[in-house]
Amino acid sequence: MKKLSMLFALALAGLLQLSAQGYQVGDKATDFRLRNVDGNYVSLSDYSDAKGFVVVFTCNHCPYAVAYEDRLIEIDKKYRPQGFPVIAINPNDPAAEPRDSYERMQERAREKGFTFPYLLDDGQKVYPVYGATRTPHIFLLNREGNDLVVSYIGAIDDNYRDPSAVEERFLANAINALLEGRKPDPDFTRAIGCTIKTSD
Amino acid sequence: MWKKGFLQSLFILFTVFALSQVPSVDFDGLEPRLSTGSDSVYVVNFWATWCVPCVKELPEFERINEEYADRKVNVLLVSLDNPNHMESRVIPFIEKHGLKSEIILLNDPRSHHWIPRVDESWSGAIPATIVFTRNSRSFYEKVFTWEELEDIVISKLNRVSLN
Numbered sequence: 318m319k320k321l322s323m324l325f326a327l328a329l330a331g332l333l334q335l336s337a338q339g340y341q342v343g344d345k346a347t348d349f350r351l352r353n354v355d356g357n358y359v360s361l362s363d364y365s366d367a368k369g370f371v372v373v374f375t376c377n378h379c380p381y382a383v384a385y386e387d388r389l390i391e392i393d394k395k396y397r398p399q400g401f402p403v404i405a406i407n408p409n410d411p412a413a414e415p416r417d418s419y420e421r422m423q424e425r426a427r428e429k430g431f432t433f434p435y436l437l438d439d440g441q442k443v444y445p446v447y448g449a450t451r452t453p454h455i456f457l458l459n460r461e462g463n464d465l466v467v468s469y470i471g472a473i474d475d476n477y478r479d480p481s482a483v484e485e486r487f488l489a490n491a492i493n494a495l496l497e498g499r500k501p502d503p504d505f506t507r508a509i510g511c512t513i514k515t516s517d
Numbered sequence: 518m519w520k521k522g523f524l525q526s527l528f529i530l531f532t533v534f535a536l537s538q539v540p541s542v543d544f545d546g547l548e549p550r551l552s553t554g555s556d557s558v559y560v561v562n563f564w565a566t567w568c569v570p571c572v573k574e575l576p577e578f579e580r581i582n583e584e585y586a587d588r589k590v591n592v593l594l595v596s597l598d599n600p601n602h603m604e605s606r607v608i609p610f611i612e613k614h615g616l617k618s619e620i621i622l623l624n625d626p627r628s629h630h631w632i633p634r635v636d637e638s639w640s641g642a643i644p645a646t647i648v649f650t651r652n653s654r655s656f657y658e659k660v661f662t663w664e665e666l667e668d669i670v671i672s673k674l675n676r677v678s679l680n
Contacts (some may be wrong), residue, residue, distance in 0.1 A: 363543040380567050380599070414569075450658075451642035471629075472641075477625040478599060487629070509597055512570055512642040 337450010342504045346372070346458045346465045348433060349443045351406065351436035352419070354426040359434045361458075361465060368400030369459040369468070369495060371488065374438075374449040376407045377425045378416035379511035381454045384477045386429050389453075392473070393433045401457075401492050403433035408444035408452065411437075413514040444513055449511030455488055458476070459495045468495055471506030539607060541600055541622040544631035550593060550621070551635065553651050557589040559629045560666075563623075563635075563645045565597045566610040571644040575614070577663045581670055582618040585609045589677075590670055592618040597643060600624040640676045 323392055340346060348361045371392060375382040379386050393403035411418035419437050426435045447456050450472075457469035469491035474483040491501035553559055558619060562578050564571035575594070582592035598607050602620060611620060632639050636656035639645055646657045648669050653676055655669065 369673045380565075432548060450640040475629050477628075483625070484627075485629075506629045507641045509628040509632070509640070509641050511568065512644075514569075 324475065339445065339450075340456065340467045340470065341448075342467055342470060344454065344467045346467050347446055348465075351438060351443065351454040353434045354423045354431075355417075355435050357436075359436055361404070364402060366400065367402060367460065368409075369457065369465065369492075371396065371401055371403045371441055371445070371451055371492070372458060372491050373403060373405050373443055374408045374447070374451075374456075374513070375405050375453040375472075376409050376414070376417045376511070377451045378409075378414055381508070381510050382478050385432075385453050385473050388473055388480060390429070390432055392492075395489075396492050397432070399492075399496060405431070405433055405435045405442060406438050407435065408441060409514040410436045410441055410516050413516045417514070439513065443512075449513060451508075451512060453508075453510060457488065457491050457495070457501070469501040469504050471503075472508035475506075538594070539603065539611070539620050539622050541603065541624045543625040544623065544627075544634065547621065547623055547625075548596065548634065551647065552649065555589075555651065556677050557579075557591055557650070558670060558677060559591050559593065559647075559649050560670065561593045561595060561647045561649075563595045565643060566602075566606050567598070568643050574644060574660045574666075575616070577661050577666045579618055580659050580663065581666060585670060585674075588674060590674070594620045596620060596622045598622060607609060610628050612615060648673055652676070 335379055350358050353359045364370070373389060375385070375389070389403055389405065397403070405473070407417050407422055409417040415421070420504045422435055424439060449456070453473065455469065455471055455473060458465040459468040469488070471487060473488045475485040475487065476483045487503065487506045494501045549636055551561060560578065560581060564575065578592050578594060580613065581590060594616070603622060607622060628641060632641050636647060638656060639658055642658055644660060646661065648655050650673050653673065
């Protein structure tokens with residue numbers, strides 16, 4: 318019996334390990350219910366008209382995340398009316414990074430005039446499911462029937478430092494592709510970012 | 518006499534200035550430093566002054582650099598700070614912490630292109646570290662404890678001496 322429960326525990330650990338790998342392009346994304354800086358809870362299912370979502374794991378304290386704030390606002394202003402709103406999620410544990418507390422998120426959203434929801438992944442349940450490893454980290458979802466399919470994972474563009482020197486607008490190109498009924502190419506890019514902060 | 522003193526102080530100023538400089542390179546400039554034909558062990562750590570977990574583990578790299586210097590272990594700290602912050606943050610940070618390891622600033626914003634060239638499995642989060650010899654290579658996207666880092670360095674040293 319002891320052996321059996323051991324086996325079960327191992328199998329469970331294996332499953333958890335698998336789920337910790339996160340999404341790849343083509344996977345169906347799960348919904349969530351997280352608290353926005355305005356105090357309301359937000360779920361993807363609240364947006365019945367959306368063709369998809371720009372889910373971005375971002376935060377206050379990371380210089381790379383900060384460098385992209387204005388560009389995220391632009392993306393939201395441009396693509397929300399076309400059916401792809403930005404949903405920002407702070408995945409960091411405020412106990413590990415006080416600058417990413419709910420109150421500091423509220424301050425930052427007000428200062429910058431975020432046009433999109435800025436949600437706290439309270440309890441850090443959502444980012445591991447998506448497989449976010451850094452901030453900022455983009456997961457572009459496309460509505461296909463009743464599913465939200467992960468269609469692009471990665472960076473916003475190829476130059477965090479200087480928006481005027483950007484050569485490839487990975488995210489905008491990917492959204493444009495989906496709007497035109499094409500698959501994004503590339504559908505996966507990488508960028509330097511800050512690790513997601515946990516308390517252990 | 519006055520002139521000699523002036524030249525001397527100019528020379529001292531120049532030396533101090535030169536010593537405090539950190540070379541700034543693009544990825545093509547860094548890449549030759551990421552492999553070797555020699556029988557040394559290389560520890561290359563990607564960090565930034567603003568990255569809290571990076572700063573936390575820097576003493577472990579400094580300690581490797583100091584304690585293993587005579588055993589052919591080389592530490593290279595690759596700063597990913599904004600090059601505009603070289604004088605205002607990077608150099609003051611190095612001076613404040615008395616860093617002795619070699620430091621290079623990677624001035625190449627197109628990280629999408631060079632991250633997979635450092636390691637195919639790197640998601641892009643820092644800190645990240647590669648430890649390599651001429652015949653083996655390991656990549657880590659994590660924060661090290663002293664014991665973990667020393668174990669890796671020792672196992673690499675053993676492998677080099679076997680070959």
